[in-house]
Amino acid sequence: MPNDLLTVLLLLAAAIVMFAINRPRVDAVALIMLVLLPFTGVLTMSEALAGFSNPNIVLIGAMFVIGDALARTGVARSIGDWLVRYGGDSPWRLLVLLMLAVGFLGSVMSSTGVVAIFVPIVLRMASRSGLAPARLMMPMAYAALISGTMTLVATSPNLVINYELVRGGADGFTFFSFTPFGVPILVLGTLYMLAVQRWLGRQAADTGAEPTRPELRQLVERYGLGNREYRVRVQPGSPLLGHRLGELDLSGKIGARVIVIERGVGRSRRLLPRTDDTELEAGDVLLIDMDDDAADIESLTRTYGVELLPRAGSYYTDRPQDVGLVEVMLPYQSAFVGKTVAEAEAMAQFELSLVGMRRRRGALEPRHLREKTLKVGDTLLLAGPWRAIRRLQKGGEDLVLLNLPREFDEYLPAAKRAPYAVLTLLVVIVLMATGIVPNVQAALIGCLLMGLFRCIDLDQAYRSIQLKSLIMIVGMMPFALALDRTGGVDMAADFLVAVLGASSPHLILGVLFAITVLLGMFIVNTANAVLLIPVALAVAEELGASPYPFAMIIALAASSAFMTPVSPVNTLVTTAGNYRFVDFIRIGLPLTLMVMALSVALVPWLLPLYP
Structure with a gap:
């Protein structure tokens, strides 16, 4: 074995070990390899860094942005709400609808992002139907993995494999080339999970304690807000018109704390x-919190010329997208300690209103709340728009974030832009499917449209790009070139052909599938695809066969990481479903074997080995 090949293999083995133990992080491992590979003399530094100019890296980043815009506008969550509404209490119906929804949504979004969105939805579904979350979490994760076999842009390995095809002189796959394989695999996976669902968990009553984070409903009850919230409309001619809230001081005069203003x-x-600088106009609707005293309400409506609107349930729980609640605590160094509530409000100058306070175990009476002196350890309940609550997460010396309600996770910053997000997604799919423009250009057009329609802004778009994943892909790409130059790819291909050359092509495809799945138990699927696609294409060349079935079998296998929680998708549900490592082996191994058999049967049929 040549020395340079041995050196590259030793580096590759070191990378695989570090990936397997997750020490250090995968992106750090990739950067280490980027630095070390040029020292072997096989590659130059420019060649090692060439992945940063790869159009597929830009395409993957653009799809992260489009996926995040779909999440921010509530498109994904709307599907989840539909599942909760129509899934009923039937375990099999919930499972089927969940897997189909996740599978098809994951075909145009990051599978990891889809799972992150659906975890709270599944918990809600499980609670309502009386099922243990474990009965639904693993099926959801497996559907997200299978979604990678649905379209070209569904997962990063597909794009990496397609790039290698094009680099080798082939035409590459189209947007829907994967769909004839993905749909049968999704149907198979759904039927299989229906059969084994009863082994995944017991009834919800046996699952343990309730989540510790409160719901808005619980905070309303804890602080007695239900009878203190009122909505009033400012009438023409009202003395409030043209005045700033700071000048009016409604809180000081009649104890009316303005929470939010609708215009x-x-x-x-x-x-x-x-x-304090907000000026009121005729027709503005104010949500206010005030003492439950009829005289105060009458004074407000009579003195300030406002119309009291009828109540229809609780504003906090009925409109969780508009307004939220959050508990904060006063630390020792807080500037608010020793100040009255009124003084603290004047100092704070922010959008949130203090509507409740707890000291030791009990909530203090809301009457004369502004006169209370704040002490270290006091728990304050603040109310206002979610965007203002989100700013509290940045931390500070004056307030310590204590309890975010569970509804905070479901806040949609751009819910009204959902139709535009769906329209943009359709435009991107049409452009990619028809080939009018290159895929990366179609994705960038989609990003620009998402920004134009205000589904996402530039700062949010940059935050949505998972640089950790992109760095990992770029860092592993040079290995394919290094192994090719040192003869490692040809050596692996010659060995497989020598051992299996006289065998059925189905057996060769099956072996490639098995190798990909086994290696995927230790490293993430994108790195897996980067390493094995050159070998698969070299085997096709040795056999004089078409490269497409060999590339497709690697892609399908890379999305079949059912047997281990190493996959980021499975990792997300491991804790929520209370799974053990052996659970993935026990449930995932039979599914892997069935998907392998189906793939080996479909690939040569739909993509002939010898054109």
Whole structure:
């Protein structure tokens, strides 16, 4: 074995070991390999860094942005809400609808992102139907993995494999080339999970304690807000008109704490910041919190010329997208300690209103709340728009974030832009499917449209790009070139052909599938695809066969990481479903074998070995 090949293999083995033990992080491992490979003399530094100019890296990043825009506008969550509404209490119906929804949604979004969105939805579904979350979490994860076999852009390995095909002189796959394989695999996976679902968990009553994070409903009850919230509309001629909230001091005069201001109706309706500088206009609707005293309400409506609107349930629980609640605690160094609530509100100058306070174990009476002196350890309940609550997550010396309600995870910053997000997604799919423009250009057009329609802004777009994943892909790409130059790819291909050359092509495809799956138990699927696609294409060349079936079998196998929690998708549900490592082996191994058999049967049939 040549020395340079031995050196490259030793580096590859070291990378695989580090991937397997997850020490250090996968992106750090990739960067280490980027630095070390040029020292072998096989590659130059420019060649090692060439992955950063790869159009598929840009395409993957653009799809992260499009996927995040779909999440921010609530497209994905709307599907989840539909599942909760129509799934009923039937375990089999819930499972089928869940797997189909996740599978098809994951075909145009990051599978990891889809699972992150659906974890709270599945917990809600399980609670409502009386099922243990374990009965649904693993099926959801497996559907997300299978979604990678649905379209060209469904997962990073597909794009890496397609790039290698094109680099080798082939035409590459189209957007829907994977769909004839993905749909049967998704159907198979759904039927299999229906059969084994009863082995995944017991009834919800045996699953343990409830989650510790409160719901909005619980906070409303804990602080007695139910009878203190009122909505009033500012009438023409009201003395409030043209005045700033700071000048009016409604809280000091009649104990009316403004929570949020609604302006406009229908599509033009928007929430205004509740700041001292906000000026009121006729028709504005104010959500206020005040003492439960009829005289105060009458004084408000009579003195300030506002119309009291009828109640319809609780604003906090009925409109969780508009307004939220959060508990914070005063630390020792807080500037608010020793100040009255009124003084603290004047100092704070932010959008959130203090609507409740707890000291030791009990909530204090809301009457004369502004006169209370704040002490270290006091727990304050703040109310206002979610965007203001989100800012508290950045931390600070004056307030310590104590309890975010579970509804915070379901806050959709751009819910009204959902139709535009769906339209943009359809445009991207049409452009990719028809080949009018290159895939990467279609994805970038989609990003620009998402920004134009205000589904996402530039800062949010940059945050949505998972640089960790992109660095890992770029760092592993040079290995394919290094192994090719040192003869490692040809050596592996010659060995496989020598051992299996006289065998059935189905057996060769099956062996390649098995090798990909076994290696995928230790490293993430994208790195797996980077390493094995050159070998698969070399085997095709040795046999004089078409490269397409060999590339497709690697892609299908890379998305079949059912047997281990190493996959980021499986990792997300391991804790939520209370699974052990052996659970993935016990449930995943039979599914892997069935998917392998189906893939080996379908691939040569739909993609002939010898054109």
